[in-house]
Amino acid sequence: MEFLKHTLPNGLQIVAECNGQAWSTAVGFFVRAGARDESEELAGVSHFLEHMMFKGTPSRSADDVNRAFDEVGASYNAFTSEEHTVYYAAVLPEYQLRAIDLLGDILRPSLRGEDFDVEKQVILEEIRMYEDQPPFGADEKCRALHFGGHPLAHSVLGTAERISALSVDAMRAYFRQRYSARNVVLAASGRVDFDGLVAAADRICGSWEPGSGDRQLAPAAPASQFHVVRRDSATQEYLVQLAPGPSANDDDRYAAKLLATIVGDETGSRIFWELIDTGVAEQASLGHFEYDDAGIFMTYLSCEPGQTASNLQRLDDLFAKVQQEGISAAELAQASNKVCSRIVLASERPKGRLFVVGGDWVQRGEYRSVRDDLDAVGQVTLEQIEAVIRKYPLRLSTTIAIGPLEKVDRPH
Amino acid sequence: MIQSHIFDNGLVLVAEPMDWLESAAFTILVPAGCIHESPDRGGLSGFTCEMALRGAGPRDSRQFINDLDCLGVERSESVGESHTRFGAATLAGNLHEALGIFADVLRRAHLPAAQLEAGRQVMYQELRSVEDEPAQKVMLELRRRHYPDPWGRPSQGDAASLQAISLEDIRNHFQRVYRPTGTILGVAGRFHWESLKDHVGNLLGDWQPSEAVDPAESHHPAPYQHLGYDSNQTQIGVAYASVPYRSEDYFPAWGAVGILSGGMSARLFTEVRERRGLCYSVYATHHTLPHLGGVFCYAGTSAERAQETLDVLLAELQRLGEGIEEHELERLKARIKSALIMQQESSSARSGSIARDWHHLGRARTLAELDALVDGLTSERINAYLAANPPRRFTIVTLGRKELEVPLGVS
Numbered sequence: 001m002e003f004l005k006h007t008l009p010n011g012l013q014i015v016a017e018c019n020g021q022a023w024s025t026a027v028g029f030f031v032r033a034g035a036r037d038e039s040e041e042l043a044g045v046s047h048f049l050e051h052m053m054f055k056g057t058p059s060r061s062a063d064d065v066n067r068a069f070d071e072v073g074a075s076y077n078a079f080t081s082e083e084h085t086v087y088y089a090a091v092l093p094e095y096q097l098r099a100i101d102l103l104g105d106i107l108r109p110s111l112r113g114e115d116f117d118v119e120k121q122v123i124l125e126e127i128r129m130y131e132d133q134p135p136f137g138a139d140e141k142c143r144a145l146h147f148g149g150h151p152l153a154h155s156v157l158g159t160a161e162r163i164s165a166l167s168v169d170a171m172r173a174y175f176r177q178r179y180s181a182r183n184v185v186l187a188a189s190g191r192v193d194f195d196g197l198v199a200a201a202d203r204i205c206g207s208w209e210p211g212s213g214d215r216q217l218a219p220a221a222p223a224s225q226f227h228v229v230r231r232d233s234a235t236q237e238y239l240v241q242l243a244p245g246p247s248a249n250d251d252d253r254y255a256a257k258l259l260a261t262i263v264g265d266e267t268g269s270r271i272f273w274e275l276i277d278t279g280v281a282e283q284a285s286l287g288h289f290e291y292d293d294a295g296i297f298m299t300y301l302s303c304e305p306g307q308t309a310s311n312l313q314r315l316d317d318l319f320a321k322v323q324q325e326g327i328s329a330a331e332l333a334q335a336s337n338k339v340c341s342r343i344v345l346a347s348e349r350p351k352g353r354l355f356v357v358g359g360d361w362v363q364r365g366e367y368r369s370v371r372d373d374l375d376a377v378g379q380v381t382l383e384q385i386e387a388v389i390r391k392y393p394l395r396l397s398t399t400i401a402i403g404p405l406e407k408v409d410r411p412h
Numbered sequence: 413m414i415q416s417h418i419f420d421n422g423l424v425l426v427a428e429p430m431d432w433l434e435s436a437a438f439t440i441l442v443p444a445g446c447i448h449e450s451p452d453r454g455g456l457s458g459f460t461c462e463m464a465l466r467g468a469g470p471r472d473s474r475q476f477i478n479d480l481d482c483l484g485v486e487r488s489e490s491v492g493e494s495h496t497r498f499g500a501a502t503l504a505g506n507l508h509e510a511l512g513i514f515a516d517v518l519r520r521a522h523l524p525a526a527q528l529e530a531g532r533q534v535m536y537q538e539l540r541s542v543e544d545e546p547a548q549k550v551m552l553e554l555r556r557r558h559y560p561d562p563w564g565r566p567s568q569g570d571a572a573s574l575q576a577i578s579l580e581d582i583r584n585h586f587q588r589v590y591r592p593t594g595t596i597l598g599v600a601g602r603f604h605w606e607s608l609k610d611h612v613g614n615l616l617g618d619w620q621p622s623e624a625v626d627p628a629e630s631h632h633p634a635p636y637q638h639l640g641y642d643s644n645q646t647q648i649g650v651a652y653a654s655v656p657y658r659s660e661d662y663f664p665a666w667g668a669v670g671i672l673s674g675g676m677s678a679r680l681f682t683e684v685r686e687r688r689g690l691c692y693s694v695y696a697t698h699h700t701l702p703h704l705g706g707v708f709c710y711a712g713t714s715a716e717r718a719q720e721t722l723d724v725l726l727a728e729l730q731r732l733g734e735g736i737e738e739h740e741l742e743r744l745k746a747r748i749k750s751a752l753i754m755q756q757e758s759s760s761a762r763s764g765s766i767a768r769d770w771h772h773l774g775r776a777r778t779l780a781e782l783d784a785l786v787d788g789l790t791s792e793r794i795n796a797y798l799a800a801n802p803p804r805r806f807t808i809v810t811l812g813r814k815e816l817e818v819p820l821g822v823s
């Protein structure tokens with residue numbers, strides 16, 4: 001396993017974790033463009049733009065793009081988050097060059113007006129689909145309440161109103177601003193021909209404007225609110241709760257992940273034994289998520305509406321107990337084993353490593369091997385976890401409930 | 413090379429070494445699927461699986477989960493028509509210990525009376541969650557109506573049947589269907605074959621066999637069914653008959669579905685989403701039972717565009733019957749070949765594939781064999797299959813605010 005990197009004259013960074021034994025090659029462009037970079041009028045543009053990238057370039061029609069991906073047998077896709085848009089493909093090693101050629105080409109799209117109009121309908125259908133599916137947008141609504149005026153409050157999908165009103169010119173301007181070379185990392189993993197990777201990137205992306213690559217960071221000032229949204233058609237009640245946690249640049253994040261595993265992993269955690277094993281909730285979990293300048297602990301609960309208030313009380317009691325008594329050494333050892341095993345299993349595929357290698361670099365400009373991550377998890381102490389508990393009280397949270405209930409009693 | 417061994421009690425062990433991996437994974441298919449439930453006890457297999465994980469052998473339910481966590485075992489369970497599936501993946505050094513824990517589940521599950529009501533609540537929760545997932549709901553109903561009963565049954569059961577299930581039902585069901593005859597244990601990853609075989613022999617070799625009975629079948633009426641539902645989108649499900657995995661025609665039939673759906677240049681994605689922007693999600697998938705196959709198509713779109721979406725979808729199914737083009741097949745082959753090679757990166761995927769192969773064929777195909785079968789696929793062969801078996805006699809289920817018009821003669 002070898003880590004290699006290179007920067008093109010225009011600032012585009014190339015990183016690769018090369019494993020000559022791998023069966024496949026994964027490549028991806030990681031763009032620093034996400035919901036947080038949008039103004040209010042542009043809400044949802046990053047995600048819409050991600051769709052438009054597949055709609056053709058000066059040298060390829062949309063059909064050409066789709067056919068070309070299928071011709072190299074690629075397992076490919078793209079996704080948009082609050083902070084990044086990622087375009088990736090996993091291919092057999094002999095198709096590395098064609099995959100980069102294609103991904104690089106689509107990142108300079110034509111953004112034609114007529115394609116924009118058709119794709120707008122697809123985006124609106126996607127928004128309607130999520131509106132019909134649990135948790136019915138509760139996660140984005142809760143993030144909006146929690147982060148208030150901070151850019152992390154922005155919705156990734158946007159709203160039907162904003163998307164309908166969006167113009168193709170506004171999208172083109174946003175594209176020019178965010179998709180400049182300094183805002184892009186090309187990452188690769190698996191059986192990578194690094195010299196070939198750099199040469200291809202230079203040929204395809206070397207002429208991209210450098211741009212500024214700026215992003216406005218600001219300390220978050222999370223709110224503590226409690227909202228209930230009534231939705232008669234739902235059968236279950238859904239609840240999302242956000243509490244502050246360590247950010248992506250905070251060394252406490254490993255302790256935070258272990259704490260979330262101990263308290264709220266989907267199996268074997270305190271929440272599991274209290275709410276899932278007993279059958280009082282359909283799903284209940286706690287996870288830690290990290291961004292450039294903030295982090296969150298997210299609690300998720302779905303259950304029979306009549307049990308919502310009592311489950312909320314159970315969660316609150318459970319968090320209070322963690323706050324007062326901390327966690328045990330046995331719990332830490334068990335969670336540490338579990339997390340380490342997951343890291344190893346997820347790393348077996350080059351595609352799995354791509355998101356870690358590319359994600360670490362675009363977020364922190366840092367390379368971490370599997371070993372580095374296993375060591376970091378293995379070295380977390382009880383004291384570090386207790387420090388996280390003190391610094392980020394789980395009970396200080398924003399809560400949103402969506403479902404048939406008009407009112408949900410807050411825990412006391 | 414794939415190794416296999418059939419123990420005297422009928423248990424099959426099939427294993428594929430993947431020495432380049434750090435992990436090992438196993439898939440256990442126990443002949444405890446929902447076809448073995450009586451209609452008034454729908455959900456019994458799922459409920460039994462839930463209870464079997466609440467303590468087995470020397471471990472109570474807490475110790476069971478703790479020990480698996482400490483071994484770093486990632487596990488999942490599901491209930492299908494024929495089998496209950498237990499899947500697990502872990503670091504290679506922990507394989508034998510993990511197998512030991514699951515052997516206890518198969519043979520010495522406690523099925524504790526004290527946890528019966530908690531287990532029942534878990535089953536109710538799952539049932540309720542489907543009510544809030546319109547896309548899943550429509551496809552469950554489509555499968556139920558398309559296949560002869562009991563092959564299309566949903567594993568969740570219904571509220572009345574779950575209420576009726578007693579501890580005695582669960583214990584009897586466990587006694588009857590958790591048995592070595594028909595159980596397949598697929599293992600893949602880093603392991604030593606001889607010691608694996610000995611270990612499995614020690615764990616399960618003296619498991620007592622018993623006889624199985626195949627269920628009788630009955631057919632559903634009415635090819636079109638609309639379910640009223642308060643939602644933004646209308647969900648559309650369309651099914652038609654195909655051939656099972658063991659059929660000689662399987663690869664042409666499956667290949668034709670791959671031209672319809674799969675990559676982004678496939679027909680449904682191109683015609684329904686890319687050209688017309690009718691929906692976000694549209695797909696077709698080939699499904700196989702031991703003796704029957706089916707193609708299941710899905711599209712979800714807003715109510716006012718649902719009729720057009722159904723019309724375009726049906727037109728594409730009809731056009732498929734007229735044949736495919738050579739270039740479409742070339743792209744399909746490229747996708748399948750990549751997917752086959754990439755299976756070698758996942759012990760979980762391979763353990764599941766070889767176990768399923770054994771269930772359908774009585775042996776497991778190697779990746780090289782599958783590769784040769786894909787190479788042998790020609791557009792002539794697919795077109796000959798489609799000419800003899802064009803998509804027709806559709807089962808259609810829609811879910812949403814408004815019923816759709818199904819053209820006469822289509823279904």
